[in-house]
Amino acid sequence: MPNQSLNHLVCCGLLFLGVLFSSPACALEIVAGPCLQNPTETSMSIVWVTDVNCTSWVEYGSSEQALDRKAFAGSHGLIDADQTIHRITIEGLFPASTCYYRICSKEILKFEAYKVTYGQTLTGDVCHFNTLSKNKPDFSFIVLNDIHQRNDLFKKLAEQSASRPYDLVFLNGDIISDINNTSQIIDYVLKPCADLFAKTTPMIYVRGNHETRGKYARMLPDYLVLPNGRFYFAFDHGPVRFIIMDGGEDKTDDNPAYSGLVDFDRYRIQQKHWLQKQIQSEAFQKALFKIVVVHMPPVASQQWHGSDHLYELWRPLFNEAKIDLMICGHTHKYEVIQPKPGVSEYPVMIGGKPADKEATVIRVDVTRDKLDAVMTTDEGATVGTYQVLRRPPAL
Numbered sequence: 001m002p003n004q005s006l007n008h009l010v011c012c013g014l015l016f017l018g019v020l021f022s023s024p025a026c027a028l029e030i031v032a033g034p035c036l037q038n039p040t041e042t043s044m045s046i047v048w049v050t051d052v053n054c055t056s057w058v059e060y061g062s063s064e065q066a067l068d069r070k071a072f073a074g075s076h077g078l079i080d081a082d083q084t085i086h087r088i089t090i091e092g093l094f095p096a097s098t099c100y101y102r103i104c105s106k107e108i109l110k111f112e113a114y115k116v117t118y119g120q121t122l123t124g125d126v127c128h129f130n131t132l133s134k135n136k137p138d139f140s141f142i143v144l145n146d147i148h149q150r151n152d153l154f155k156k157l158a159e160q161s162a163s164r165p166y167d168l169v170f171l172n173g174d175i176i177s178d179i180n181n182t183s184q185i186i187d188y189v190l191k192p193c194a195d196l197f198a199k200t201t202p203m204i205y206v207r208g209n210h211e212t213r214g215k216y217a218r219m220l221p222d223y224l225v226l227p228n229g230r231f232y233f234a235f236d237h238g239p240v241r242f243i244i245m246d247g248g249e250d251k252t253d254d255n256p257a258y259s260g261l262v263d264f265d266r267y268r269i270q271q272k273h274w275l276q277k278q279i280q281s282e283a284f285q286k287a288l289f290k291i292v293v294v295h296m297p298p299v300a301s302q303q304w305h306g307s308d309h310l311y312e313l314w315r316p317l318f319n320e321a322k323i324d325l326m327i328c329g330h331t332h333k334y335e336v337i338q339p340k341p342g343v344s345e346y347p348v349m350i351g352g353k354p355a356d357k358e359a360t361v362i363r364v365d366v367t368r369d370k371l372d373a374v375m376t377t378d379e380g381a382t383v384g385t386y387q388v389l390r391r392p393p394a395l
């Protein structure tokens with residue numbers, strides 16, 4: 001064989017090997033995200049998942065052309081590294097401001113004590129979000145519940161809501177049916193959220209009873225950014241103080257289905273004590289509207305321990321606090337429960353179930369004078385409305 005042909009063959013072989021080993025099929029990829037979470041007036045958290053271990057950061061700034069700042073996550077002086085779940089918080093923003101950002105991940109091929117070998121770096125598309133503001137005079141939000149892994153319904157409800165803008169999306173529990181592997185959290189929460197709205201609009205996760213089930217229920221918080229690390233918290237946006245609570249499971253703690261591994265009675269009492277302090281807070285007292293979002297309605301059932309426990313423990317405090325609106329799921333029966341003096345003195349809007357024509361999205365339009373809540377099915381039928389007028393100031 002002439003030398004020229006041999007050289008050509010060697011070159012082709014090397015090229016083939018080069019293509020083989022740098023093939024895009026082996027490339028670092030974003031599995032899910034970015035998904036905005038835990039919004040505040042001055043910060044936003046961004047969560048995404050990569051297919052291989054990386055160290056990650058977010059580049060951000062006040063315009064698409066000026067991503068001149070960098071945020072990363074870490075603790076104890078160590079920047080997070082060698083992991084596939086990336087949770088980074090941008091801090092120091094201004095209320096009601098627009099922030100442009102892009103996620104970046106750098107693959108870690110080998111992590112040795114005195115040398116880290118990096119692979120590819122991946123940079124996401126530029127996206128943007130708005131921070132919250134107590135001074136915003138009006139805004140809207142939507143609530144989805146009991147999707148139970150029906151991504152088709154998730155998509156339908158979210159797309160149907162997209163015709164008018166909204167600032168927040170609440171996932172009000174039982175989005176996952178039980179958590180037997182972490183891919184369910186990615187496939188049924190992070191991916192649909194990011195693909196449908198959460199690159200620009202933050203998602204607020206309200207845990208349902210089904211998300212307490214399964215071995216990997218204990219890892220759900222690893223994929224979320226929860227205020228103070230808890231599933232119960234409060235925050236403000238516009239004239240609303242939101243109270244998010246976690247009702248735990250519906251059956252008694254000693255039910256054989258839980259194998260002695262749940263402690264929800266004590267957890268609900270802990271939240272009662274938190275709620276007592278919360279309703280005395282200045283932020284709560286000053287808010288023009290108070291909205292509670294909780295998966296399991298605190299309605300006496302005479303059948304389900306969880307609901308009955310909430311009815312006894314939390315309902316008197318909600319009455320005392322003069323809650324304006326409660327939004328729930330769980331029962332798989334959409335309805336609007338009118339306020340009942342001396343019983344539950346606030347309206348409760350309960351979303352639907354994971355079935356065609358019976359899944360719902362609740363949209364609430366907020367102004368400084370009123371709340372307008374409308375519940376619509378995946379087919380676009382309005383199946384519940386409620387209007388709350390601002391209460392006159394206390395004398």
Ligand SMILES: [Fe+2]
Nearest residue numbers: 174208209330
């Ligand atoms: Fe439920």
